Amino acid sequence: xxxxxxxxxxxxxxxxxxxxxxxxxxxxxxxxxxxxxxxxxxxxxxxxxxxxxxxxxxxxxxxxxxxxxxxxxxxxxxxxxxxxxxxxxxxxxxxxxxxxxxxxxxxxxxxxxxxxxxxxxxxxxxxxxxxxxxxxxxxxxxxxxxxxxxxxxxxxxxxxxxxxxxxxxxxxxxxxxxxxxxxxxxxxxxxxxxxxxxxxxxxxxxxxxxxxxxxxxxxxxxxxxxxxxxxxxxxxxxxxxxxxxxxxxxxxxxxxxxxxxxxxxxxxxxxxxxxxxxxxxxxxxxxxxxxxxxxxxxxxxxxxxxxxxxxxxxxxxxxxxxxxxxxxxxxxxxxxxxxxxxxxxxxxxxxxxxxxxxxxxxxxxxxxxxxxxxxxxxxxxxxxxxxxx
Numbered sequence: 001x002x003x004x005x006x007x008x009x010x011x012x013x014x015x016x017x018x019x020x021x022x023x024x025x026x027x028x029x030x031x032x033x034x035x036x037x038x039x040x041x042x043x044x045x046x047x048x049x050x051x052x053x054x055x056x057x058x059x060x061x062x063x064x065x066x067x068x069x070x071x072x073x074x075x076x077x078x079x080x081x082x083x084x085x086x087x088x089x090x091x092x093x094x095x096x097x098x099x100x101x102x103x104x105x106x107x108x109x110x111x112x113x114x115x116x117x118x119x120x121x122x123x124x125x126x127x128x129x130x131x132x133x134x135x136x137x138x139x140x141x142x143x144x145x146x147x148x149x150x151x152x153x154x155x156x157x158x159x160x161x162x163x164x165x166x167x168x169x170x171x172x173x174x175x176x177x178x179x180x181x182x183x184x185x186x187x188x189x190x191x192x193x194x195x196x197x198x199x200x201x202x203x204x205x206x207x208x209x210x211x212x213x214x215x216x217x218x219x220x221x222x223x224x225x226x227x228x229x230x231x232x233x234x235x236x237x238x239x240x241x242x243x244x245x246x247x248x249x250x251x252x253x254x255x256x257x258x259x260x261x262x263x264x265x266x267x268x269x270x271x272x273x274x275x276x277x278x279x280x281x282x283x284x285x286x287x288x289x290x291x292x293x294x295x296x297x298x299x300x301x302x303x304x305x306x307x308x309x310x311x312x313x314x315x316x317x318x319x320x321x322x323x324x325x326x327x328x329x330x331x332x333x334x335x336x337x338x339x340x341x342x343x344x345x346x347x348x349x350x351x352x353x354x355x356x357x358x359x360x361x362x363x364x365x366x367x368x369x370x371x372x373x374x375x376x377x378x379x380x381x382x383x384x385x386x387x388x389x
Contacts, residue, residue, distance in 0.1 A: 024075045028083075029101065032123065036106050038312075041125055041166075045080075047073050047118035058312070059296045059319050060166060060377075077112065077119045084110040091119050096196065099123065107199055126198050133171060135179045138321050141359070147325055148290070152180050155230070157287035158250040160237075162260045162268040168294050168321060169259040170198055173233060176257060177201055180231055189228060193220045194235035209235075217242040225249055234258040240276040247281040255287075264356065265291040265326035266344040279337045286331065292323035293356060293377050295369045320368060322359035327351065 031054065035043045040056040047053075052068040068076065078088045084097030092114050099108035107126045112119045135145060151159050161169045161176075181190055181203045190204045195217070197208045207224075209215050217234060218241045224232055237243045237260045250256045262268035268289050272282060297318050299311035307313035330351040335343055349355065360374040375381055 024072070024079045027072075028076060028079045032099075032101060032108065035123070035125060039318075043123040043125070045076065045121040045123075047115060047120060049117055052076060057166075059314075059316055060294055061296075061314075073118045077121050080110050080121055080123065081112065086110070086112065098196065109196065109198070133175050133178070134182070135175050138172065138175055140321065140323070141362075143354070144323060144325060147288075147327070148176075149179070151288045152176055152183070154255050154287050156250055156253050156255055156285075158247050158256045158258065158285050159287045160258055160260050160268055160272075160289045162262040162265065162289060162291045163293060164261060164263060166294075167292050169292065170235075172290070172292060172321070172323075173257055173259055174199065174201065177204055177231070177233055184230075188230040190231045190233070191224055191227060191229045192233040192235070193217055193224065194233070204233075218245050221245045221249060225252065225254070229254055231255045231257065236260065237272075237275075243272060243275050243277045244281070247277055247285045250285040250287075251281065262291060264345070265289040265324050265353065266341055266348050267291075269326065269344055270341050273337060283328075283331050286328055288328070289326045290323050291326075291356065292321055293360075294319040295322055295360065295363060295377055296320075296373050297368050298370065316369075316373070320363065322356055322363060324353055324356050324359065326353050 031043065035056055038056065038058060040058050041060075042057040042062075044055040044057070044062065045052055046055070048067075050067065051070045052073045054065045054068060055062050056065060057063070080099065081088045081095070081097075083099045083101060085100070086095045086097045094111070094113045096109065096111050099110050101108060109124045109126070111122045111124070114120075135148065140148065159176075161173050163169050177190060177192070178201065180188060181201070186203060190201075192201070192204060192206045193209055194206060195209045195211075197206050200206070207220060209217055209220055217236075217238070221232070221234060221242070222245060232249060232254055234242065234246050234256060235258070237246060237258050246256050246258055260268050260271070262271050268291060269282070273279065296316035297320050299307060299315055299317040301308040301311060302315050304315075307315045311317040326348045330344070330348040330353065333347040333350065335347045356378060357380060360369075360378060363369045364371055364374060371381055
């Protein structure tokens, strides 16, 4: 369906006369409902000198929608902050919170940030807790899925899901947790430390860190070790202490699942070394590193020049996961820990890793995406003569 918000990128004259305070809730709710209907992942509200610029991100691409009048800014952002239980009078500091809305089927998180012309607000939309996404829902290749499932049956060590922001790391991590909960039928104690908790996972004890109260990842992780967990999900490795504590927990008989920002599996390994994780911890504790991306899929209307209403005339509809998996065998090749990225990449490939580029080439060959989309996401052209997967 088409959005009910105006998509000209100009101030919407149909919304005159100037908005009244009592009109704001309905306008904001309508925008969020439109975002859900359009399968947007984020809604951006950016204050400018001329008005409040509205954009949303669909299938990883940010698209401008409209400009709301300048005198709406404070009321619109204040409405969102009320729904997220944030302090409306604190406009000079960033704030984050979970939106309480009546929009069904999705959970939303609000982030505000002070800018030159006022507070910028971004609403991130997540699949609702009741709409479970399991590993089989991720359309993973069979060889990758079987290797990943084996990792989830490990009883100790560290498993890292890496990739840039917006690559679906948390979705994959949550699917892994759901898979472990389903396979164990409650026989494993699963706990999490997150910042923030993005969706409720039945059967999993979830905790949100609170940095202002000094409840950090390292502190929470050390405390969780006394809670008799089998599996610990650490929302993100951000610093040396969190990384070291995660690997020590993995060596102490717990399976630790975590996410990490990196462009490739080998880059994640090199960055962990640079972060100060001791090589002996990596060699003994690492069970695997996944790195992933999301590629837009071709719409069924392709190759129609102007696309169709279903794909918003882009030619793409929905996204598909591609991923590479580095396993511990890559660490036993004799490669020096001071080696550069290309040496580790060669070692990982020699140990059997199918790269993101190879996965992308397979998707292009199968007619599910285009080389232009691969270049947009990976910054490189998918190899034409890659070996079959």
